[in-house]
Amino acid sequence: MKLKSLAVLTTVLAALAGPASAQIKEHVFKVGIGLSEDHPQALAVKHFGEQLAARSGGKMNAKLFASGSLGNDVTMTSALRGGTLEMTVPDSSTLVSMVKPFGVINLPLTFNSEQEADAVLDGPLGQKLLAKLPEKGLVGLGYWENGFRHVTNSRRPITKADDLAGLKLRVIQNPLFLETFSALGTNATPMPFTELYSAMEQAAVDGQENPPATILASKFYEVQKHLVLSRHMYSAWVLLMSKKTWDGLSAQEQKIVQEAAREATLFERRTIRAFGDKALGELKKVGMQVTELPAAEQAKLRAKLQPVLAKFGKEFGEDTTAELMSELAKVRGTAK
DSSP states (O other), X not given: OHHHHHHHHHHHHHHHHHHHXXXXXXXXXXXXXSSOTTSHHHHHHHHHHHHXXXXXXXXXXXXXXXXXXXXXXXXXXXXXXXXXXXXXOOBGGGGTTTOGGGGGGGOTTOOOSHHHHHHHHHSHHHHHHHTTSGGGTEEEEEEEEEEEEEEEESSOOOOSGGGGTTOXXXXXXXXXXXXXXXXXXXXXXXXXGGGHHHHHHTTSSSEEEEOHHHHHHTTGGGTOOEEEEEEEEEEEEEEEEEHHHHHTSOHHHHXXXXXXXXXXXXXXHHHHHHHHHHHHHHHHHTTOEEEEOOHHHHHHHHHHHHHHHHHHHHHTOHHHHHHHHHHHHHHTTOOO
């Protein structure tokens, strides 16, 4: 009798569990990135996969393809839209050609700290931008930090704003980056990240601009001597999933993906900030000469960039730019 009762109970529990577990199928999401496998971005993708597995009873996971093995940010984002790749984590600037307001994230000399960026991107403005992606065949699952960008080069130390003039610098394939560096007097050269190391090695370009974590993980110190802490622009990545992939998931699976993405976002920000703090010390150890721009020289950069800020503030949408400045004012406690 006891055995019969146990069998009935097991059947009832299985019936109760059935619908929920039936909504979770086997999924392995391919995630392509341009950075190396030991970069914090790659570690966060692996963490995302672990979170998926933990929340789905091992049925869902993510498989990392690093170092541009599936293409660059532009081609991988295009593959997501076409449904031939599940996920990627491009720089937010990659999305500007589809959704112009994303450009406000990169407006030069705008954010003062990582905490300001978190508050704005996780707040109403950042979420409003993500909400524009599904109509472009993409689903945004969160903002990951790349960090404040600095200039490196192989020719000379940068100690004042005018020292940038004449340097041939690789920039992201984006009009804002091109015009920002043209305004600073450089020969701005657009180029995919995956081609950058060899271009610097062969002296096709003098330098580039990226956060310390990327400079270290990509071993740019092997082909670059000088680093100036210019903090000229804040850079964020967007964790993306193909809408075709997303639409093929059950509500339960979508919830698991969102929860895993949120946890991976917090992990990525913690990891890259810790790595970035150590990276500067490591770069100095391996021989890079690090300089800082005095406040007066930083002010000269800002003055040179005023026309760029005015032009692109309009181009990305005056309403969006005004909302960004309003959110920043609130975060800084200066809103009236």
